[in-house]
Amino acid sequence: MDDVELPLVHTWSEARAAGARRRQVATDGRRLTRGLYLSAAAEQSLPARCRAWTRLLPPDAAFGLGTAAALLGGHTDPPPEVEVVLRPRPVLPQRRGLAVHVRDLRAEDVTEVAGLRVTSGAQTFLDLAPRLPPAELVAVGDALLRAGRLDAAALDRRLGRAGRTRGVVRARECAPLLSPGAMSRPESLLRYWLVTSDLPEPQVQVPVLDRWGRVVAHADLGYAEHRLVIEYEGRQHAEAEQFGRDVDRYSLMAAGGWLVLRFAGRHLGGPAVVVERTRRALLSRGWRPPS
Structure with a gap:
């Protein structure tokens, strides 16, 4: 007996009523719960x-x-x-x-x-x-x-x-x-840790200007007054094309007198390293905590 064509979503009783054998029902679809199947031919996305x-x-x-x-x-x-x-x-x-x-x-x-x-x-x-x-x-x-x-x-x-x-x-x-400017979960975490510390609140998507006032880059976070920017380096930054763009961005920032702090996945375990390094960088750029 040939297999019968089943809809992308079907129940056990519907499949059996259509003439599907038990083996076909069990093997052709993904069982979501008792009696409910999503066909293996269907998109297996969350909306599906x-x-x-x-x-x-x-x-x-x-x-x-x-x-x-x-x-x-x-x-x-x-x-x-x-x-x-x-x-x-x-x-x-x-x-x-x-x-x-x-x-x-x-x-x-x-x-x-x-x-x-x-x-x-x-x-x-x-x-x-x-x-x-x-x-x-x-x-x-x-x-x-x-x-x-x-x-x-x-x-x-x-x-x-x-x-x-x-x-x-x-x-x-x-x-x-909350801010829509943080472009990823890691950036949101860095920003939250800084905002809830005793440091100044960082700006998001900080424009970096050259000596002619042209925007040459945007940084994830930063303090324009102190020419300090904070960047999160995800795995995509290791790709050759992205790496080349990053080199250009960081060179332009450095040429304009900006100090760049870079963090990665290893720093997402807690706020201590991020906050302390940012504090030291701010102090080096002339910031002083309020007395």
Whole structure:
């Protein structure tokens, strides 16, 4: 007996009713949970998996928390379980591979991504606040701002009606620190550590000018007054073409009298090295701590 053609998303009962043999059902698709399959021929992306899950979810369900952060462009890895948010109800769905959270969502707390109902950037930020350390929460918030999925007014409104929601204190403390200018998680971490230290607050995407006042480069972070810039070197900077561009940038900065501090992945374990080296560099450039 030949295999039958199955849709990209199907349940066990649908496949069997279509004439598929047990072996075909078990081997042709990826089992998401009991009785729900995503065809091996389908895109195995997070949106595709979430679309498959909607077959088993109530219509008002919204993907939330870590799943929402990934869908919204928060530059986070999706959690092992798909996370959804539902309004309170007597019986909640219970499935292996699914984590259900109860929230009293309003219409403005839900948005759409790739045809999926997803908690808004503001709601997602608030929901992640009890789970993430402040530096990581700021990094997610920065990414949501860059992606256009969060804005200060919406976040202010959501936090304003959060009451005593778990994590709201941390969310309110971190909200003023967000900036769309930090272009990656490492840059957000460096900026958070400096902003929350006793050093001056750094600028983001600092323009570096030559002697004729022309912009010749932009630095991740820095202090224009002291001609000090701070750069994070990710793995992409080791690529030959990027390395060549970096050489040009750093040469132009040095020619203009700028001091460049460079940090890498090994420095992301904590703030001590970043803050201390920045302090020493600032002192060398004439900065003095307030008395």
